[in-house]
Amino acid sequence: MVSFIKASVLIFCLFLVACANQNKAPESLYDDVGGQPVMIKITDNFIQEISFNRTIYQYFAKTNIDRFREKFIEYLCVSTGGPCQYTGDTMLKVHQGQKITEADFNTTVDLLVAAMKDAGLTYPQQNRVLEVLAKTRREMLYQ
């Protein structure tokens, strides 16, 4: 039993050390995933994913996709610490009135994850992007 705890603590410490070293890189998430070309790729893949999902597509039926593409690229860039300006509306304002359900939000996140994966992001990179984007979730749901 003592050896079990010792072993666990040891593994956990090794783990933390390994992580601490990796976190040292001062690079922004934007640069880490590959900068602007990757922001564009994620956005195009995301639009593609949405166009193949009946449920989520319904929300975008009347959307100006060119505008959405431009604003979403900017939004991704700014959120990940890239050198851009976001010129779109607030998350609350754009998603208000759409009555987005929790299930549809989660489906959209699945689509975004697929888009990031196809753009070549590793699993840890996908998680980091999600972490920054998920912060405004409350402003998007059931508004």
Place this chain on the structure above:
Amino acid sequence: MRIKGLKTLSLLCVMTSATSVMADAGKLLATAGLSQIEGSGGGGLVPWATLAGYDTRDETSASVFMTNVDVTDYRLSSIGIASSFYDRVELSYAQQTFHLPVSLNKALGVGEIKQNILGAKVRLFGDLVYSDYPQVSIGLQHKSLDQNTVASYLGAKKDSGTDLYLAATKVHLGLVAGYDLIWNLTACATKANEMGLLGFGGDGNNHYQMVMEGSVGLLLSPKWVVGMEYRQKPNNLSRVEEDDWKDVFVSYNPNKNFNLTAAYVDLGTVATQKDQTGLYLSMTGYLW
């Protein structure tokens, strides 16, 4: 009893959910958690604040599970069903069968002990993934043994009892080198000896006691989770020592319909037999 219990519960689930939306896309993959050995949504040994299933606030879900624990001198199997409603309430039923080794079987004249567990859990607040604070739930597990020969022989006072717990669980997206970290902390008020399999209360102590239970895990990919758990235990029976439980686990979630979990468990001394370590295997099927 076993079949009847299962039937009533599944009927209840079917009735209440027939008119409502069912979860399939619901929550993110792997966030339904596992089936806890006593039937609640959780880790393997510890009940979590998560509700069993992928339902959101507009949906219901149901799952069935089967767990086998095979340690040095004992075997425990547990089967059950859990249903969760609108990401708010979870109901569960499990039946455990505790197989005793032949030596004890001969001495006591009992080969196996069965325990039925009805569970209920309510999510108080928080969202496992998206809120800044943890998801917090409160729950109970009502347990009853089919016979009290072994329990009373060892000095237990009762053959049924109820555990109450408060659990907090949180996923931190990308926290550890980009990997999601999940942690859980549970405070449980209990009188149960070895989860209730050896009865409730005892000659050493017959009051409710607060025990702490904890888990940490890392999502290595959307499909693989590794982690460990610790479950503190009371010590109510003066003649049989009871140890805290721990495990390290690997969980595989190929999709939102299925989960397979394997763990190495260390249960310490159980009913006079020392060093009970071995393999824990669990399967959950999500029906909707």
